[in-house]
Amino acid sequence: MRITVLVDNNTLIDRYFCGEPGVSYLIECEGAKILFDLGYSDLFIRNARSMGFNLLDVDFIVFSHGHLDHSWGLARLLRMYTEANLEGRDKKKPTLVAHPHAFLPRFLSGIGQIGVSIDPRRLEGIIDIHLSPEPVWLTKRLVFLG
Numbered sequence: 001m002r003i004t005v006l007v008d009n010n011t012l013i014d015r016y017f018c019g020e021p022g023v024s025y026l027i028e029c030e031g032a033k034i035l036f037d038l039g040y041s042d043l044f045i046r047n048a049r050s051m052g053f054n055l056l057d058v059d060f061i062v063f064s065h066g067h068l069d070h071s072w073g074l075a076r077l078l079r080m081y082t083e084a085n086l087e088g089r090d091k092k093k094p095t096l097v098a099h100p101h102a103f104l105p106r107f108l109s110g111i112g113q114i115g116v117s118i119d120p121r122r123l124e125g126i127i128d129i130h131l132s133p134e135p136v137w138l139t140k141r142l143v144f145l146g
Helices: 043-050 074-087
Strands: 002-007 024-029 032-036 060-062 095-098 128-131
Touching (some): 002 043, 024 043, 043 074
Parallel strands (some): 060 095
Antiparallel strands (some): 002 024, 024 032
C-alpha cells in the first residue's frame, strides 16, 4: 500500500507544492487507486499533476465526511471528468463511496454552507455513487468503515 499526500496544510517537504486548510490523499492498494477526500479547491489536482499522477484513472473517490475542507474539490474533479468526456480522453468511471450523511446540508452560523457543495444527482453519468453506513471493501485489504 502506498499513500501520497496530495493536499494538506503543510508544504514543508523536499519539493514545493501548494497547500490549503484541507486534505486529499491518493491511496494505491492492490492495483486500485483511491482518492481519499478532495480538499477545498483544485489544489489536489494541480499537485497530483506535478507529481505525475493521472486522476482520470482512479477507481474510487472516498469521503471521510462531508465538510468543505474534505469535499469541495469534487466540483473541480467533475469538471475534469466532464472535459475528458467532451475531448474523448481515456478515463475510468470511479465510484464515490461515502456515508449517506456526507451529503446532508451543513451550515455554520455566520458562515453559511460548509457541507458538500454538489448534489449527488449531478454525479449521475459521470461517476458512480455508493452511499453506505456499513463497511465497504474497496480491495481485499482496504475497507471504508461507513
